[in-house]
Amino acid sequence: MRNQLVPPVVGEGPLLRSLRAEVRAFTAEQAAAGTFVPRVDTWLTSWDSEFTRELGRRGWLGMVVPKEYGGQGRTFLERFVVTEELLASGAPVAAHWIAERQVGPSLLRFGSEQVKQTFLPRISRGEVLFGIGMSEPESGSDLASVQTRATRCEGGWRLTGTKVWTSGAHQADWFIVLARSAPLDERARHAGLSQFLVDLGSDGVTVAPIVSMSGEHHFNEVHLDEVFVPDHLVLGQAGDGWLQVTSELGYERSGPERILSTWALLAAATGCVADGILPQDPQLGRLVGRVAALRQMSLAVSNALEARQDADTAAAVVKLLGTTTEGDIAEYVATLAANGVLAEEVRVLLDAALLQRPGYTLRGGTNEILTGVVARGLGLR
Numbered sequence: 001m002r003n004q005l006v007p008p009v010v011g012e013g014p015l016l017r018s019l020r021a022e023v024r025a026f027t028a029e030q031a032a033a034g035t036f037v038p039r040v041d042t043w044l045t046s047w048d049s050e051f052t053r054e055l056g057r058r059g060w061l062g063m064v065v066p067k068e069y070g071g072q073g074r075t076f077l078e079r080f081v082v083t084e085e086l087l088a089s090g091a092p093v094a095a096h097w098i099a100e101r102q103v104g105p106s107l108l109r110f111g112s113e114q115v116k117q118t119f120l121p122r123i124s125r126g127e128v129l130f131g132i133g134m135s136e137p138e139s140g141s142d143l144a145s146v147q148t149r150a151t152r153c154e155g156g157w158r159l160t161g162t163k164v165w166t167s168g169a170h171q172a173d174w175f176i177v178l179a180r181s182a183p184l185d186e187r188a189r190h191a192g193l194s195q196f197l198v199d200l201g202s203d204g205v206t207v208a209p210i211v212s213m214s215g216e217h218h219f220n221e222v223h224l225d226e227v228f229v230p231d232h233l234v235l236g237q238a239g240d241g242w243l244q245v246t247s248e249l250g251y252e253r254s255g256p257e258r259i260l261s262t263w264a265l266l267a268a269a270t271g272c273v274a275d276g277i278l279p280q281d282p283q284l285g286r287l288v289g290r291v292a293a294l295r296q297m298s299l300a301v302s303n304a305l306e307a308r309q310d311a312d313t314a315a316a317v318v319k320l321l322g323t324t325t326e327g328d329i330a331e332y333v334a335t336l337a338a339n340g341v342l343a344e345e346v347r348v349l350l351d352a353a354l355l356q357r358p359g360y361t362l363r364g365g366t367n368e369i370l371t372g373v374v375a376r377g378l379g380l381r
Contacts, residue, residue: 012081020081023060027089038090040349041261041356044218044363046092047171052126055086055093061100062124065108070121076306080256080299087260088267094168094218099123099130101255102248103176110236110244115197119174131175133163133198133222134245142369143178143245144189148224150179150196156230157181159196162223165363169207169220174199177224178245181238193241197233198224214355246312249365258322259294261360262329262353266291268346269333277343283332290325294318313377320370323360330357 012020030036030051039046055061063079065071086093104123107115122128139145148161159179169175175198182192200207204227210219236244266287272278297318304311330353336342337350361367375381 016077016081019078020085023082023085024089026058027085027091030091031089036090036092038264038349039092040090040264040353042090043087043093043097043257043261044167044359045094045216045352045356046090047094047168048092049095049126049129049171051092052096052129054126055096056124056126060086061096061126062104062120065104065120065124069108069116069124071104071124076302077299080302084256084260084295087256088263090264095129095171096123096126097257098132098167098172099128101257102132103130106176106235106244106248109247110195110240112232114232115235119197128174129168129172131166131169131172131200131220131222132248133166133175133177135163135165137162137164137221144193144242146178146180146193148177148179150181150194150229152181153228156228157196157234159198159224159227159229162221164219164221165210166207166220166222167218169200169222170209170217172200175222176235178241181241190242192239193245194238195235195241195244196229197235198227198229202227204228212355249312249315256295256298258319259291259298259325261323261356262326263291265333265346265349265353266329268343268349269336272336272342272346278336287325287329287332290321290328294322294325298322313374316365316370316373316377319365320367320374324367326360327357330354 031038036046036048036051052061059072060082062071063074063082064076065073067073100123104120107119111119119128134143136146136148139147146161148159148163150157150159159177161179163177166175177196177198178193179196180192181194185191198205204225206223206225208221208223209217210221211217212219269278269284270288273280273284297314301311301314301318304314330350333342333346333350334354337347342350365373372381
């Protein structure tokens, strides 16, 4: 199989090229040593806490976190390059993914000084791992309808409810919970929501596995039964949960993981063409072109985040188009497999990609919901 790694983005300067080369050399060395076997969809399926801590030691976590909070004080573009190389190499990045991608920036923006000093240095070292408690059994993409409730008590809050599809909750240390902290007002459904930092080892927390048809365990239900959360672990201000969640979704929806989950598979197919194993095919070129365009869109969102600009609609576009492309890649390579011309290592990647394919357009917001988000952002509804 040919080199799976991505080329530089347009306009990439010496600093970013040097950083890309450094990360690329590291991942190649680790793969050659057998530290990991390249996979597809690694930000969800490949959990390796020690690999995460090694990234922390190298300064590749908490990259946009200021140095006074234990981070690297680097740019979103530098983070983009590191993220892209890790994904393209098929490295095991699931352990730190949520903490580094969206929890850290959210704590930095909304957290109290105590919360920042407590969590951000540990996230940057890969020592504390997070999950996200947004979706519920009856509240998937419609987050305003969450039923988990937060009731005021002496010194804090009591949380009761169930979260579902919580990636890595059985291995993580903490998770952020979106809960209703004030009665629902149908005229303002997004009001009265708050976010809480919850220790997954707390009394009243029960994690129940959701095992996929493949037998793999990535998702969980998390049941909260009168779980106490002290006041200082409320994220931001009580009642501001909706503002905070929509901000986090900008980070969640726009990154390279929304276009590169099946990159290793596409690269393998391209290598087969280059080696003469497969004939040249315009469809393959169209898929490569789509990924190239989406990379520039994802990079543009990183530029917007760097400039502290609103990128919610653009992030939704990247996620909508990117995850559709990821699925199309899997379907395309499956047609090649039907002809019996793929090497075994390519078939292994394909099998995994097809198993994961149904989730590509669901996680982070379904395509149907995101179409509405984009239409609203463009003033079309």
